[in-house]
Amino acid sequence: MSHLPEAALIFHEDPGPGTGRRAPRADFVSDAPRLPLNGRWRFRLSGTADGTGPSLPDPGLDDTGWDTIRVPSHWVLEGHGDPLYTNTAYPFPIDPPHLPDQNPTGDYRLRFDLPPTWPSGRSVLRFQGVDSCGTVWLNGELLGHSKGSRLPFEFDVTDVVRPRGNVLAVRVQRWSSGSYLEDQDMWWLPGIFRDVELLSRPEGGIDDFTVRASYSAGTGALLVTSDTPGLVEVPELGIAVPTGQEVVVGEVEPWSAEHPRLYRGTLRAAGETIALAIGFRTVEITGGRLLINGAPVLFRGVNRHEHDPDRGRSLDRETMIRDIELMKRHNVNAVRTAHYPPHPEFLRLCDEYGLWVVDECDIETHGFIYSGWEGNPPAEPRWRDALLDRIRRMVERDKNHPSVVIWSLGNESDSGSAFADIETWIREHDPTRPLHYERDPSYRHSDFYSLMYPSLDDLERIGQRKEETPSDVVAGSPDDVRRRGLPFLLCEYAHAMGNGPGSLVDYQVILESYERFCGAFVWEWIDHGLAAVDEHGRRYYRHGGDIDYQPNGERYCLDGLLFPDRTPSPGLLELRKAIEPVAITVEGSSVVVVNKHDFATLAHLGFRWLVEVDGVRVAAGMLSVPECAARSEVRVPLPDAVDAPAQDAAGAVSRLASSGGETWLTVEAVLAEDTRWAAAGHVVAWGQTRLGPGTPARPKAHQPHAVASHRDGTVSLGNATFDSRTGRLTHLGKLALDGPTFDVWRAPTENDHGQGPRNALAADWQAAGLDRFLHRTGPIEHPDPHTLVVHGRSGPATRTLGFRTTCTYRWQDGALHLLVEADPVGDWDDTAYGHLTLTPPRMGTRWSLPGGYTDVVWFGRGPGESYADSRAAARAGRFAGSINGMQTPYLVPQENGNHVETRWLELSGPGLPTLRVDGAPHLDFTARRWTSEALQAARRPHDLADSGRVWLNLDHGQQGVGSASCGPALPERYRLEVRRYSWSMTLTVVRGS
Template structure:
């Protein structure tokens, strides 16, 4: 007996009954939005509510109503699920479990008065995962490919009044096997639904080819019906199919998104055209646009909103683009599917390079050893090719789209050859990208994810090792070395980080082979939730009662879920700024790193500060400087005068490049780039502290007594702890090697599991023993101790030496490692301390901090470029960064001095000698580590102040290479010193 045909949702076919894929466009033909409130009922299986769904007599008055577009799991029905690589259902293609939540939708609508007779088209911009559609009881067909549009011809079915539209949406379908894209699984009709009037004899599909060469443009508009093209600004009036050469046009680029507005008319319809002249090509192993090399300073962008999921409105898209432009981002990879078409229209207008990625990822087959991977299986060919066709046909007319990406993390297979053949035949004007096939036969770009800095350097020199399975010097190996390189994912922005952004950018700008890089990723995918007290928080995969789940791995963006920029975005902005400003040989050197723009659109301003106080400022006149070139000009006279020496303190020159005029994405005066240079010579290190001449410190009884005194300082005679300075009660310092692990400390894979190694050897549980409190004859108090974890020999011997100096209490800290730091008894773990510091407990009344050093944002050893040297002031509460998952935050490197103040308390000043790191917060590192959400952190009643030699860097090991050794703290002897003074 023959097998029964598969139901729509399990059939590998991409759909049925649909119209051919075509360009998406805006015209003056009537259009009826069907967005709004629909009737909705959720069922537990793919049968939904049963066969009666499309019937006009079905009584749905008792059904719920739901917003369209939206995801039903964010509208009070069922639950969202997050996985990173794993399928949330058995790998049994093309079949799905019987438990398959299915939403049935119904909408009654009337046509507006005057709706034209003739053709009508019903369009869905996005349905996740499989949508089957009926109109007035007639089956139209079904479609898969969640992030792509599909249309049905409803001519003769739609009527003036009382239309009944019914849609059945299965959460899981055969299409789900192609959509395993490190994201929340969010079912429903989540993009717009529209009814379109199409004039008889009109144009349904057209292609705009607008190329540029040596100042001239060539325009060719072809269509599936005769039409007329007009571009008034260029004096163009031509028939479709007629190639027109324009002697002089301005090219389109992300830096200067010059669009020429025109129209395409046919059969009484006028279609809007936004034409950008540009040519993309690969010449000599370099990616060129309009004949010039380009460097993508990019981000990977999932569509996300904490309340609406992937159902974004236009205002949110504009907000994203404005934030990107304001942070010097010039490119977007649409990870890992085509975005809403409005986003691409906005990229054309605002100016962003786009790598448009197909809605294909089969990453979960890694758990099957890639056995049955769809790109290698013939039964999936049409479904895969259909997704590429719908992407290309929809988006082909956008000048912002400069690269087609065939998909993401889907292994290799013959289907990619079919996709390549289709795209090259249909659109030979753009290069192709696909990263995961090691042969790169179907890609015009070599590409990798998350290489180390050393590996990236080798790639720049075209000296990289061949991928696994590729023979050295084979044709595939030779071809790959000749390709431009696109770093499609790097700098995993999960939690506090990423680090090394400036290091990566320096390499990317040093080799002609590189055409850019895309940080993973733009925004944290936290979904809004409320706790038992009604407090809003952001959920991650681990907050949902479902297995498997990817836990916190969806929180890996440069924006927090509410679109607040993270410190990582500030660091990226600095690392990729398109102008470099430095002082060399007594001159200001301005390097223009734009690919096309001169510096004419920028103004330059400067200021000189001494110890963070402005003493001079002005405007710097910078001659117009072409793209990828430099200019030199003399220092401002006031800056030269200020650097003459003879004054105490540090003198710093800051030069900013700012927008000279308002743009569509930022106001005039918006800072594009900044350079800082110290003008005076750094002072020599202070001499070894000595007791102030004539001072006779009052010292209490030796160790074992109640108290020891050194001037205004009072110590616990048993522990050596400092317990009071004058009227200020405090406690400390306690030797501190611990920080609340960041997501990058927790890493991915055994070689990156720093936090696990730290915890394995007990760095999170140091115990302290005071071995001696000494009172030498030199006017000091010396506290000796040993700190280390239970069950281990490793630790540090510490010496804290106090003396009076300059009206303050000077402290010299010495720390020497002891014991087995290589853990030879327990698997040869080589660990490094994440922090080398001293922690003080201060009264909780302290509320404000002023400091001179890097700021105002947090900074770390490998993430400090965005933090300027200056005088900064913040409340202690504002120093905290509210990462969705609490972790180490708020550190400040290269601090010269800081002052803490609060009502009714003396001002406590700390001077580094010369520098220290500091953090100040109302909870301990241990409380920070234990918290699951920011609102778990409560005021302890004290301020915990860390005054540190330093912390290790941040890195991006949550999904990336291990932290470079130069950003780790070696197991060695450390010394640092500081002075505490009350005012």
């Protein structure tokens, strides 16, 4: 038995990548025996890198008193210590390669026996992922150590493993020199978090191989090389050749994300059969464009961290499939594996389901920004081996996946000579894929120009190849000229934090307008909330700010298109619409169908149409769309029923249309047959067109005009009663209500807060007092017997800014008509607010209604929430929902649930009269059981308590949501100017919808 050598105590601070490991090689599926070692291991956590001391590897150590832990897992999610979250900051001093003495260390032990049938050849012990440094012993013998948390490592244990009574010991330090290379805006989650397995490797068998399957003009070329001769067989193609022999195959189907055609084959040697999944495809950059299989492609992508609220980065296959199915159902066709290679099973699934993959290496040194980049590892020779090691392990592991079309060298690690070495190594070992690296302004080692979070204007200039020269590059220099000739990859945009992101359609329009663009990746796929239970037994999700540790990134980890439980957010629904691969519009008497696929025709889709009048379906059918090649369009005549809606047998069209209602045509592109990721009928894309003029019909109450009257401190106008002192409406028929209150405030979204002092609209609003308006009632006038005019002024203490308001009520045709006018006054241009002109987040009115209201029916955009710059996913139609169900449960409570372009809405509840509100022509509305102030004060969704009232906002509008939590400022066109506003509505109490 070998005692723990003194050198092992300093492995974790050695900047080298590891010791004793086998050379990196391809990950593959084989019929050779494999012994999974996942399960319950013995575990003990210590406070320093020494762990439990030198006795850890001793097979005779009595560990029966130790805890047990699930492997794979993160020990901080299994009841041992806390997870930590940072965005850019290292959670330890910048003192490379050293770490503090306080370095939580987990010691693991597992006893196992070999199966009786275990072969006598070589045995290899493989770890798929250990965070951050793992030192390994088997039966008391030191095998070595490894860093590079999201990458596999292996040891040859042929001479150490025995039939029975094996003791595997692993010491894992939370922090190591490798941690300096892994500062990737994520939870720091230590432990053995991916699979551990013992592999039988036949003597004389193939240990590593490379598949090159290219495609050109209908012809495929296949070359499989290996470290040991073997036989390649692909029965479907009639291939049976030795390794090293290239085969040209005519008339193969190429692999693409749209048609992930895999040819199944085998590689045989020494009695072992290795499964091959061959996808023929060629990736190249020609003429400043990215081409795959000779055609330009556009990535409609997301950045994907591995995350589960209960298991952290320890994902099972079912969760990976769920992610991929959700991506495909929401029109996502590409993944950037931010910011490390994923579990290898994920890439196998991408091969099968069809996703383009930008495979990114486990390298990020972002925290060196706090040292002014002094000591940054890519610029320091002593880190060269560690950086190259990570690249080799990624490329060798993932080289045979057709879904992997780009290698990304890492993320946000500034620049340094190591990237030249990395580039050279990859190009020598895999010249079939281009390289991406965003942060070096010279782009000498990247085949793409790439940026994060450009504004729309900047993106437009990039598309035109007229971008500004980076500050570190000389204009007109070879680097400047070369960059302008590169294709552009938008590696991060549309920060999906909280309510948002906005402008997704705007970005997509630009991305589809210029040949230079090869696509974009939204940041990011899923909120990184970690599950917890509060003192009342309620499940909630923790963010960085919930951990008592400094520094932490607070709630910045909650920036995904999915909530932690993988429920799609409104942002994902908006993205699905913005990036849909088919555009459907109406021009004249034709339906125009644009096929935005890069390769696929429209043969896999069916097209169905429906006509609605005021949201009521009156006709429907199927639309016959002819053959349409990728990136082309066809025109189809409008269905006959659209031209002659009155022919409907029930007469519904003619009745509704004659009443002045709005007629809408909707055409949907749906899957014609079941796929792996969705059933037939799944809606891939849709388009809507309003046909002809018309306004929504409003029920007319047959009541006479009513003269204003005064009694007991009230003013009556028809069946409306007002407080004669405040001018507020208190009753409408038998409905007791209170309002309106002039309202410019909303509970700030994460994007309203901006990023620190950058684009911090909410801070400016609060500095100006927009969250604390006080109201004064001015004169109340009766210009005629049917009209009441209430003047007022609203503004905050200490400021002159505000609005003078006029609410003009008129009783006509049995309904109360309201015109709201608001004129700005005071110091709106005070530059102390941080902006030359302060703009309010809302222009509206707030009403208090009885808490018994439960449901809303409306005609307008829906069914989900919508805002000025996030509305494409909301159709025009008639929708119904509960007030409770209209709240979006963002993990940090904030403005939500707005609906733009509402023609009318009706609120109902047991025992209450139905309140109907008609816009003139439109309103924004929200309805919730708490005020905006209560929404702002809540830390979590379950902090929101029913106030006993329903708070209804009937607004001219709100500003957009943007993505300024990490991105450009909200475009001016989505802000509310400081100007005069007026909007109208009609309030009626009706019997029902």
